[in-house]
Amino acid sequence: MKIGLTRRRALLAGLALPAFAPGLAEAAQSIPIGTLTPLTGAGGAYGPSMAKVAKAVVDEINAAGGVLGRRLALTSEDSETNPDAGVKAAHKLIDINHVVAICGTWASAVTTAVAPVCWQSKTMLFTVSGADSITLLPHHGYIIRTQPNSHLQAVSVADFMAARGIKSFYSLSVQSPFATSVYQQMGAELATKGGKALGDTIYDGSKTSFRTEVEKAVATKPELIFLNSYAPDLAILLRNIYQAGFSGPRFTPGYAATPKLIASLPKPVTDGLISYAPSPDPGSPGYKRVKQILGTEPDPYSAQIYDHVSLAALAMAQGKAATSQAIHDNVRAVGNPNGVAVTDAVAGLKAIAAGHTINYSGASGPCKFNAIGDILSSKFRFDLVRNGKSTLLTIS
């Protein structure tokens, strides 16, 4: 078989090149950055709005002149809330798009799978996943987590339970990296206040009935059932718990008890459900901007990804290099308590260009991280479902 460059092909190639050239030039100058949010799967209620917020921040930064005079080029991939799909998408972002950072991994199982791909290629990973084990991985500083870790969440939930006079609970948890640790930490915290953990069952979230698991929980006669679930399995559990005749309080993470899920279930099934979620700072300008972008009250993860993109841009500007290493080295420096207070990336980039140190506080609150990448503090909101509607109980 003859393989060669004929004159006709050479001519066609020559004609085609100028058409691609502007794109190539722009690609060379722009700074690639990626999002890996759950556009589909169990986290599909959050991923699209997270990607939308990330795009809006990138557009704002680009409209104001970019980072170090270069535009940000955003690529948004779908993790499918599935570790395998997440790893494939991360490889694509790193090996093909050459991103300086991946923002917005959501499910702990996905983040756990994607993290080694990131640290081995020295690419920054910003995540909203809560499992303690994530930041305990040997990531060499390439993970930043804006979501409070499981421990911070478990302690907060147990304190809330104790304050409402709850003395015992049973935990039903979907198979996940945080299932056991959250139960143990909640039990330990409640024990310090005279309460007791009665037991836990870890279930397979792909099933269509959890009657056996629920019967096991109800048999221990708990005052409260803690449902460490995702939305699809929570829907089944709430039905099964109601059917089993349990009418005490049920407690679940806010990411599972989405407004759409609550609206989709019969009112008696959801009545009395309490959800908790790390709370963004509703008074902050960043939060108001995210609300404006989405046209609705933002979920915590959309607020957090606003900060992921902003932190990546600011850290590169601070380090004067459009690289992942610059983000790695400077992500804590842009939250300098002695710096100029800024609440969005554009203002921060201007302040850095003017030679100031900055103290960035974004949509999810102050962005201060410890040595392993965990956020140092967070507010929590607790919501109660009554008559099919979720209403705020308290932010603490």
Add this chain to the structure above:
Amino acid sequence: MIAIAQAIVNGVLAGAALAVPAIAFTTIFAVLRFANFAVAGFATLGAYGGWLVNTRLGVPAVPALLGACVAGGAAAVIVDEAALKGLRRRIRPGEAALAPAIASVAATLLLENVARFLFGNDPQGYDLPVFRDWHIGALAVGPQQLADAAIALVAMTALFLFLGFTRAGRTMRAVADNPGLAALKGIDAARVGRIATFAAGALAGLGGMLIGFDTSLDPLLGFRVMLSVFAAAVVGGLGSIPGAVAGAFVVGLGEEMATLVVDPAYRTAVGFAAILIVLSLRPAGLFGERTA
């Protein structure tokens, strides 16, 4: 003892829910001789079809099951005509029907995304009241699960009557038993294939809606149960309708009984171990004569 009895009750009800889509899967295998994994997609689209009729047109949930049958059947015929039929024709006698089976996996992903595009990712629910369990002695039984099992039984009976007492049903059985002989007798295999595909899609849609009654409706509804449905059809013997029913009960009971001895997190694994044992003893399945 009560725990064993309760696990049996739960297992039987879980098996009844699996039986309808498992029959759909095995019907297509019997008549068209390939594993159509797009049954998961037909179940999902059927569940959404029934949901539209139930919540948008205000038809009560049980009559709205007809909407699920129509949507599931229509999706099955469209997918078959557009993608799978052409691939089936290229299979030479004696060759494994791999291409249409793999194409059906692609089709189920496509249908899942059609559902996502049309209805979004958020869970939806049927307009259906919820009831507390009935307690019979120490046993708890859900009225909705009982109703679902009864509906599944009615659907299965209707299918048996269709296959046994109608001309279309008899031609379908003839093609399933011996396609060569059926062709010699002048039976139009393509037409029979379309009827079988529609009937299977309708059953899958019905099964999808019944599952949606107890869970919530989202684009992954069919995909979540596909492995168990496939397992039920294989255990029962691919191509055997009574086998699919028996297989569904083996899978349902196996998974529930497993929770008596191991943590519920492992029940799928134990259920499938039971399936391996059945297939080791009877490779063609409980009622099967052919292997995949």
